Amino acid sequence: MTLIAYLAAALAEIAGCFAFWAWLRLDKSVWWLAPGTASLCLFAYLxxxxxxxxAGRTYAAYGGVYILSALLWLWVAEDVKPDRWDAIGAAVCLLGAAIILLGPRPS
Incomplete structure (x- = not known):
């Protein structure tokens, strides 16, 4: 369930942020802000x-998943293939996220 929640949250966050990017940087309509804001609220809920x-540990571990998702967005939505440095960086971040989330903790 954790991985699904993280992946869905990443998609919602990236979509919401992209809506703001589209409005401010791509000269799209201000109406892009409505679904963007809803998407960012969904992200927080997820x-x-x-x-x-x-919560802090949840957010820290999410960072690795977000980085991988942002690189996938770069590839799929922006048609820019991530390079080996992107892949290495994402792998390091995912390893860090796994350590944060799954590391043994005292009861």
């Missing part, structure tokens, strides 16, 4: 579904 004891 992170609450992650089964972790502390």
């Amino acid at each position: 992170l609450t579904l992650v089964d972790a004891e502390h």
